[in-house]
Amino acid sequence: MPEITYRQAIHDAMVEEMRRDKRVFIMGEDIGTYGGAFGVSAGMLEEFGPERVVETPISEEAIVGAAAGAAMVGMRPIAEMMFMDFIFLALDPLVNQAAKARYMFGGKATVPMVVRMPSGSGSGAAAQHSQSLETILMHIPGIKVVAPSTPYDAKGLLISSMRDLNPVCFVEHKLLYKIKGEVPEEEYAIPLGLADIKREGRDITIVASGIMVHKSLDAAEILNEDGISVEVVDPRTLRPLDVDTIAKSVKKTGRLLVVHEAVKTAGWAGEVMASVSETSSWDYLDTPMRRLTGKDVPIPYNRHLETAAVPQVDDIVREVRAMVNNQY
Amino acid sequence: MKNNQLAKFDNETTTDILAKSKDLGLSKETLIEMYQTMISIRLFEEMADRLYALGKVHGTMHLSAGQEAVAVGTGAVMSKDDYLLNHHRGHGHFIASGADINKMMAEFLGKETGFCRGRGGSMHIADVEANNLGANGIVGGGIQLVVGVGLAIKMMGTERVALVIFGDGAANQGIFHESLNMAAIWDLPIVYLCENNQYGMSADIARVSSKVPFKDRALAHGIPGYYIDGNDVLAVYEFMKIAVDHARSRKGPVFVEAQTYRYFGHSKSDRNLYRTKDEIEEWKNRDPIKRFQSLLIEAKVITDTDIEKIHEDMTRLIDEAVEFADNSPEPDASEVTEWVYA
Numbered sequence: 001m002p003e004i005t006y007r008q009a010i011h012d013a014m015v016e017e018m019r020r021d022k023r024v025f026i027m028g029e030d031i032g033t034y035g036g037a038f039g040v041s042a043g044m045l046e047e048f049g050p051e052r053v054v055e056t057p058i059s060e061e062a063i064v065g066a067a068a069g070a071a072m073v074g075m076r077p078i079a080e081m082m083f084m085d086f087i088f089l090a091l092d093p094l095v096n097q098a099a100k101a102r103y104m105f106g107g108k109a110t111v112p113m114v115v116r117m118p119s120g121s122g123s124g125a126a127a128q129h130s131q132s133l134e135t136i137l138m139h140i141p142g143i144k145v146v147a148p149s150t151p152y153d154a155k156g157l158l159i160s161s162m163r164d165l166n167p168v169c170f171v172e173h174k175l176l177y178k179i180k181g182e183v184p185e186e187e188y189a190i191p192l193g194l195a196d197i198k199r200e201g202r203d204i205t206i207v208a209s210g211i212m213v214h215k216s217l218d219a220a221e222i223l224n225e226d227g228i229s230v231e232v233v234d235p236r237t238l239r240p241l242d243v244d245t246i247a248k249s250v251k252k253t254g255r256l257l258v259v260h261e262a263v264k265t266a267g268w269a270g271e272v273m274a275s276v277s278e279t280s281s282w283d284y285l286d287t288p289m290r291r292l293t294g295k296d297v298p299i300p301y302n303r304h305l306e307t308a309a310v311p312q313v314d315d316i317v318r319e320v321r322a323m324v325n326n327q328y
Numbered sequence: 329m330k331n332n333q334l335a336k337f338d339n340e341t342t343t344d345i346l347a348k349s350k351d352l353g354l355s356k357e358t359l360i361e362m363y364q365t366m367i368s369i370r371l372f373e374e375m376a377d378r379l380y381a382l383g384k385v386h387g388t389m390h391l392s393a394g395q396e397a398v399a400v401g402t403g404a405v406m407s408k409d410d411y412l413l414n415h416h417r418g419h420g421h422f423i424a425s426g427a428d429i430n431k432m433m434a435e436f437l438g439k440e441t442g443f444c445r446g447r448g449g450s451m452h453i454a455d456v457e458a459n460n461l462g463a464n465g466i467v468g469g470g471i472q473l474v475v476g477v478g479l480a481i482k483m484m485g486t487e488r489v490a491l492v493i494f495g496d497g498a499a500n501q502g503i504f505h506e507s508l509n510m511a512a513i514w515d516l517p518i519v520y521l522c523e524n525n526q527y528g529m530s531a532d533i534a535r536v537s538s539k540v541p542f543k544d545r546a547l548a549h550g551i552p553g554y555y556i557d558g559n560d561v562l563a564v565y566e567f568m569k570i571a572v573d574h575a576r577s578r579k580g581p582v583f584v585e586a587q588t589y590r591y592f593g594h595s596k597s598d599r600n601l602y603r604t605k606d607e608i609e610e611w612k613n614r615d616p617i618k619r620f621q622s623l624l625i626e627a628k629v630i631t632d633t634d635i636e637k638i639h640e641d642m643t644r645l646i647d648e649a650v651e652f653a654d655n656s657p658e659p660d661a662s663e664v665t666e667w668v669y670a
């Protein structure tokens with residue numbers, strides 16, 4: 001299987017689906033000649049022309065509103081937010097229109113659209129270009145939230161997102177664009193709502209998404225040398241959340257640590273822990289469930305501060321050891 | 329009448345209805361139909377108000393009595409294939425676009441047989457299959473969505489037009505300029521119809537707007553704009569026809585601002601503290617239905633007997649709609665989580 005980058009996987013998913021389905025088009029800022037702020041749409045303007053690679057003014061509310069409108073009348077738009085932080089400028093069309101149209105209209109409308117958005121810190125872009133806001137999106141009935149961690153998942157999940165009949169927020173951690181992974185050449189799709197066990201283990205379950213999957217896998221490698229066997233579960237889709245797979249894993253390991261880059265207060269770790277506590281897996285817990293999250297701060301600019309603001313491999317290792325050694 | 333807007337209307341006041349309708353290519357039958365639709369809207373709203381007082385309508389609603397000419401003049405121009413994106417005060421436009429009054433009334437009463445199975449209510453009535461993309465509870469909501477509808481029409485290469493109707497209040501939302509800008513740079517087949525009824529809830533438009541009439545803001549985007557008397561149904565028809573023809577012939581977006589007035593308060597909680605009874609009475613002297621009716625009588629298009637019959641017929645239609653709604657089942661509580669996702 002050829003190895004491609006996460007960026008390429010997302011690019012390929014869009015290009016292949018646009019070749020297959022004339023209803024699919026992309027709109028966003030600087031996505032044409034510039035190729036998108038992170039280069040994801042490079043070359044698409046040349047292949048599909050300005051009719052289907054629609055370069056917009058800096059008007060996020062209108063971009064997402066237009067995507068919703070086009071979706072309601074039969075198109076399959078992909079709207080690109082240059083940074084996830086800018087989704088706040090477009091929450092009204094996303095939350096008050098796209099997410100609700102189907103329900104408000106008694107099931108008689110569909111809004112098949114994807115909003116792609118680069119999230120996360122680590123690029124030195126500071127507080128307004130580094131947030132992980134998936135929890136806010138997860139809170140809205142009618143929206144699906146997808147956050148892939150590997151090139152394989154990114155392509156397969158984006159294909160499914162483009163074919164889904166609902167508004168899907170597709171969260172791409174910006175530090176992942178450069179990572180490489182195996183992706184089949186033939187067409188495939190990964191169903192939304194299915195978690196993936198990225199590493200099997202016996203002693204503790206780590207639930208992590210996006211870049212935190214990789215940090216958790218690195219931590220698992222280190223912990224393995226201590227004889228601690230870590231299972232890493234990547235929900236891949238945050239809404240709907242695959243509670244079954246997570247709960248099953250916790251039943252097996254007896255311990256749950258949720259790791260996310262988003263800030264702690266009202267972050268989705270709480271949702272995972274609450275969901276597990278509602279299942280029979282609760283009875284199998286050997287130690288209190290814990291979460292390791294971004295600190296409750298805006299992302300700072302300074303490199304050391306930025307690193308300190310979100311969980312790192314060492315933090316995960318330390319937390320797992322404490323949990324396994326019954327320090328809580 | 330308060331004169332917020334010093335600009336002169338672009339239309340000439342309709343005085344000779346026969347000459348005017350000949351110019352516009354409207355038959356006498358069409359004129360009568362238009363009158364009849366105006367009556368049905370007024371009666372529908374008066375009934376809705378009564379049903380609310382009786383406690384049958386849950387929540388709130390936004391009545392448009394006084395604005396019927398905008399709805400009917402516009403509805404007479406639009407084709408069934410055109411898309412409609414409406415605002416929260418949208419009953420008149422739906423009726424004028426040919427919507428089933430029974431299903432509307434059922435939606436008011438929150439019934440399963442309503443347009444939205446009782447999930448939407450007055451503020452969210454939609455009929456997507458019939459290209460009606462809904463009333464909207466967000467001021468300016470349609471202005472967001474219409475850009476994509478215009479894009480879709482262009483991509484699909486159809487002859488359709490997207491009509492978005494919004495109030496003066498929405499013209500002060502940021503999306504107003506985002507939307508007009510995009511429509512202009514991409515030459516989208518969009519008709520922007522600003523139904524200026526003088527107040528955004530309680531806010532007098534002159535007090536909260538840097539520049540009126542709003543059509544000047546369209547002109548600033550290079551979009552042709554017309555400022556018309558929205559209480560003159562044939563003027564609305566005339567300029568909406570110009571606008572729709574413009575958009576349909578792929579000349580890009582176009583803007584019409586129709587000045588009108590609502591008699592009822594903004595919503596059911598409104599006690600009209602921000603305007604005087606005299607002002608409301610002055611506008612009632614320019615009532616769009618009365619004006620049209622007297623022109624029709626003067627030109628002998630209809631007689632007093634015809635008018636009486638139309639009132640009787642429309643009253644019966646509304647009563648039947650209430651009966652249909654009353655006899656319709658409530659949605660089943662066990663289905664409350666249906667329709668969140670497709």
